[in-house]
Amino acid sequence: MDFLQINNLNSIQECDLKIEQMNSFKNNYLKKIKSINELIKSIENHKYQLCEKKGHQWIMEYEDGIYGERFVVCKNCGLF
16 A cells, blocks of 8 residues: 555545455465465475485584584484
């Protein structure tokens, strides 16, 4: 919604209606994003399971910085 459309709202009721419409629009996109995130997580889990069947290849990695911690990560799939 651009500036001109906002200026076309001439009453509190019109503003309330537009706010309701925009919130509905936003919530629909948030539901789509949640669904996409769940699909990504499922694909990642499937990738980890496929890698597990072949055998993970664990390597030690270190975080950058003075107090960087060590952690183990699979070289093939990125599981840590």
